[in-house]
Amino acid sequence: MSDSWAAVATVKAPVEEVLSFAAWHLELGAARLHIYLDDPEDPAYPILKAHPKIRAMQCDDRYWRRVARDGRPDKHQMRQTLNASHCYNAKNRHDWLAHIDVDEFLLPDRPVAEILAALPPDVLSARMRPMEVLARPDRPEEQGPDAEGSDTEAPVHLRAFSLPLAQRHAQTERIYPEFGAFLNGGMLSHVAGKLFVRRGLPDVRFRIHRVLSAGEADPGQQELPEIPVAHFHATSWADWQAHYRFRLDRGAYRAELKPPRRADAGSVNLHTLLSTLEDSEGDPGLRRFFDEVCADTPALRDRLAAEGLLREVTMDFAALRARHFPDVGA
Template sequence: MSDTPTWGVVATVKAPARDILNFAAYHLDLGAHRVHVYLDAPNDEAEAALRAHPKCRAVLCDEGYWRRRRRNGRPDAHQPRQSLNATHCLNKRPQVDWLAHIDVDEFLSPQTPLPAQLAALPAGTLSARARPIEALAPDPTDPPPEGQKWFKSCARFQGRRREDTNAIYPTFGPHLNGGFVSHVAGKVFVRTGLENISLRIHNAFVDKVMDDTPVELSQTRLCHLHAPSWERWQSAFAYRLRHGSYREGLKPAPMADGVGLNMHALFSMLEEDGGETALRRFFDEVCTATPALRARLQERGHLHKVALDLDRKRALHFPQHR
């Protein structure tokens, strides 16, 4: 590996072409040597644009692809499809020194050059973790400058996280992990070219044993556009409740005096008791960048403003798709 290691990203995506190309363009602009996109559903526009770019690789995950990959064909759940595709990329032809497994709504945001951060990792490092910050929906009465977004973070360690969460989110905090409605674990870069390595959603594995001591990439944040607007959140809500990050059976947030409701139970209760009005009340307190929420986040050191500038970057790297 050189003194300036190359890096890339891999994602399994089912999204509009605009979102897929935003994801690719942003990371190309950041310096990705390869952007690997596994299309979980046909998307002719995105596939053609990606195949035409020298640093992008597109794989259509159709029935033939899955028959070649697995005797039982395509897994029903999207989580194993993501893991299998990321591992396929890692082991076949990643064409980079470090590969990050992330989603189409996640954007790496390094505070210092990413190759230098990767080059500085200890020689024996298998994986390195970027912690997430979660997007806030803009307050229509007080939006951020064009091209920028507000994000929230949470404390890494549970004691401080619980204290902060209860203070910042007075109504729903007890049932939230850091105030996030999605994952707090972040995602990992994994060193390529090693034997018997596999990837899951949040971790790397060696011989099916999880690497439980990934190095912290403290100078890189993972900007997660999980709920960037009420409309986008609502459009994904039913699927997430049944099959995704709000599905039944996931662990609830730890509390000082026990455990709270998990996301499935909390959202099901709100929907049953108050319908869309109750869900909107939750969204306004937890996910909207109101001046009051921003002030509470700022006081605890958890408010961030990031210039993703997705439209400009898409137009630069995919000029036919402005």
């Protein structure tokens, strides 16, 4: 016996990345993908629309007049949560709905539908914790022997983290000697993860990492360790730099967020840490942070492995795109 599942995402990314996201989750057995295109003119739209298991929505002015009282929200986080809520309440017909981002990929240890079907009926939301992908180094001397070959041939390395907080903080400081005291599990984006939500809950309102149903937060929640989420937060130094300013101003490093180590006296958030590094040292300071925390180096892999927190997976996106979108590029 298994449960059907769907996923919803608001996307704004290059076509190839959108198709990789879709192909990965179709391969995992998603009965439906609800993809909301933040750019209504996104060139991925006709490709997605043609697939029988994908429902693509162009988020144009007409759409936003129907969904939001004041039209299109300025903050992308609000657009994401409104779209997920719209999907759950108006469009989803499957047993479970996951709200994830275009740079997040489920990594189940067995079929997703099987895992969800095994959950007790009183579990109404199931939390998937993230693992961040380590960034491929661009300095030849940092690349280990397994870095040879194409992106589809080389393994993807990820950092996990421990749930018990004291253990997590101790491990973080051992793994990241200079910056660990400012980090929560070494994660730059979030540790909260994302949710699967069971069908049939009343008045569902998604948040980025939570869900409300009739005002109750995360009803019937259970951890779902069988399905971690691979988060491609930074794939290279150039990629991290390209997203850095937006994240500092409006994203994962914005000023109003609480410090990752909020219980520690003198702890600062990533906005303050990174801004201070940039103001005092410029790009070399940011690069030092990136090299210790993000870069997929043998030294970091060894430290993660010593703590039991290194994961490795092969993700052949090119092959999956060819399988699920065979006409693209033909």
